[in-house]
Amino acid sequence: MSGLRERLERLRAQSPEVAAESIQAETTVSAKSEEHLLHADFRHIGVELKSNENGQFLLRRIVYPFPYRHGRYELAELREGASHLSPIAMRQNQNSEPIDANKLLFLDTETTGLGVGTGNVPFMVGFGYYTERAFVVEQTLIRHPGEEKAMLSYLLGHMKDKSHLVTYNGRTFDWPVLVNRFILNGWRRSGPEPGHLDFLHPSRALWRNTLPSCRLSIVEEERLGIQREHDVPGSMAPALYFQYLSDHNPIHLHGVYAHNEKDVLTLASLAVHFGKLLGGISRDAEDEGPEGEELFRTACWLEKHGNTESAERLFDLLGDREELGDGSGWSLALAARYKRAGQHERALPLWRKSAEKAENSALPKLDAHVELAIYYEHRDKQLLTALTYAEKALELAHMRARLSRDSASRNEEKEALLRRVTRLRDKVSRERM
Structure with a gap:
């Protein structure tokens, strides 16, 4: 480095034109040397x-x-x-x-x-x-x-x-x-x-x-x-x-x-x-679109950030889907959303589809059957239909209890369902009298 400084000092003593050309040449050589070091x-x-x-x-x-x-x-x-x-x-x-x-x-x-x-x-x-x-x-x-x-x-x-x-x-x-x-x-x-x-x-x-x-x-x-x-x-x-x-x-x-x-x-x-x-856009023209869970979470994200119009469009797409996966997760969450908004008619088909899926599941969830029992007992006043769903939920609860290690919570679940079934049977019996 000191050698380069000495050469530049000597060049400054030359005429400005010659010095400028020489300095440019020295700089180019130096840059090339550094590049070779790479x-x-x-x-x-x-x-x-x-x-x-x-x-x-x-x-x-x-x-x-x-x-x-x-x-x-x-x-x-x-x-x-x-x-x-x-x-x-x-x-x-x-x-x-x-x-x-x-x-x-x-x-x-x-x-x-x-x-x-x-x-x-x-x-x-x-x-x-x-x-x-x-x-x-x-x-x-x-x-x-x-x-x-x-x-x-x-x-x-x-x-x-x-x-x-x-x-x-x-x-x-x-x-x-x-x-x-x-x-x-x-x-x-x-x-x-x-x-x-x-x-x-x-x-x-x-x-x-x-x-x-x-x-x-x-x-x-x-x-x-x-x-x-x-x-x-x-x-x-x-x-x-x-x-x-x-x-x-x-x-x-x-x-x-x-x-x-x-x-x-x-x-x-x-x-x-x-x-x-x-933006609610499919990946391409031949794409079936995102899976239900992803679409539901995206709609929730949009709703959370105030983009209600786009969120509602995605929620509507979900409500029209035939396939609900395992009958739990996003479908029940979407139905719960409709229930909170008082839109029971939109929640009803989701509960029905989820209940059908649950009955064919190895470890079924009871949520859809319980919701249907509540709906038909208190809103639609079809007690026999409500009893049918409650009894099916109790049957599934016994199945879950045999497969689950959490016996305490499962026993509480069965007891609650048994009380519901007993009450509905009593109501149906009195209605027939």
């Missing part, structure tokens, strides 16, 4: 050395021209569906403007640990964004702590024209980690934080009853049709990074790059999925 295994996967006013870091940029499909969805579809994502948006100062796909920054970090304290360093920040003709994924990497400020400065530049971050658990993890690093590198908050679309929370609201887990890997496989082969789990990323720091072999990070890239693409595909769900 390991070939980095360059092999498209990683380049990037410099700004705060120093250097590594950058990988991948462009996916439209049309590009990730899983079930063409990513360009978000241009039409982004406006439906407003119910998911979380920000301190709500913005009334519709969400625009071009103003979203899809963000996923790989960090040295799991906490959000100052000791946790995001060594790789992957982010994606829409251009007019493509979806672009960029991945920044630091080779040592001295490159962190340059990396964060580059990220801030991409956040300037974006209205929302799109993450999976980013409000709890990724964003707090980045905020800590911004502060430690001399930046302070000015103005409101960016809006946030954190897809973990709606995923739990919609799929907690139907998926074994709401981890992103499960959601993308079950809802987006994405199958990853030979994927490096995110939990292994810190160990692989430390291994790279130990021997400086970029091969250790190839799998981390691939995993992070797919995570960013999945966020975009998931945004399309939620846009369609919240």
Whole structure:
């Protein structure tokens, strides 16, 4: 470095024109030399050395021209569906403007640990964004702590024209980690934080009853049709990074790059999925539409956030469905909703379908039979029909008791049903006199 400084000093003593040409040549040679210092295994996967006013870091940029499909969805579809994502948006100062796909920054970090304290360093920040003709994924990497400020400065530049971050658990993890690093590198908050679309929370609201887990890997496989082969789990990323720091072999990070890239693409595909769900749109013309549980939870989500018109449309679609799955879950929840609203005529067919399903189930639920017994006793005044449903419920209760270990609660259940059956039999007997 001192040799380069001495050469530049000698050049300054020459004429301005000659000096300018010579300095440019020296700078070009220096840049090429630095590029040669970048390991070939980095360059092999498209990683380049990037410099700004705060120093250097590594950058990988991948462009996916439209049309590009990730899983079930063409990513360009978000241009039409982004406006439906407003119910998911979380920000301190709500913005009334519709969400625009071009103003979203899809963000996923790989960090040295799991906490959000100052000791946790995001060594790789992957982010994606829409251009007019493509979806672009960029991945920044630091080779040592001295490159962190340059990396964060580059990220801030991409956040300037974006209205929302799109993450999976980013409000709890990724964003707090980045905020800590911004502060430690001399930046302070000015103005409101960016809006946030954190897809973990709606995923739990919609799929907690139907998926074994709401981890992103499960959601993308079950809802987006994405199958990853030979994927490096995110939990292994810190160990692989430390291994790279130990021997400086970029091969250790190839799998981390691939995993992070797919995570960013999945966020975009998931945004399309939620846009369609919240807009009440099927996946495509040949699609039968979302399953009942997902549709019901989506309608509840819309209703909760004040979009009652769209929610009612989805509730109506559910009410017209012939197939109710196992006869429990969303169908009974929808019937209970109609009952609370005094719309018993809409709840009645749901109870009937659920009761039919329960009678053919290995471990039946009694809710539909009990509701039908209540309806026919107190509203329709058909005591014999009410008694029929109550007796069937008692029969199913005995079946459940034989299969269940919770004998105390099952005994209480049977006793309540027995009282109902006894009362109805008495009413029917007196009515016939």
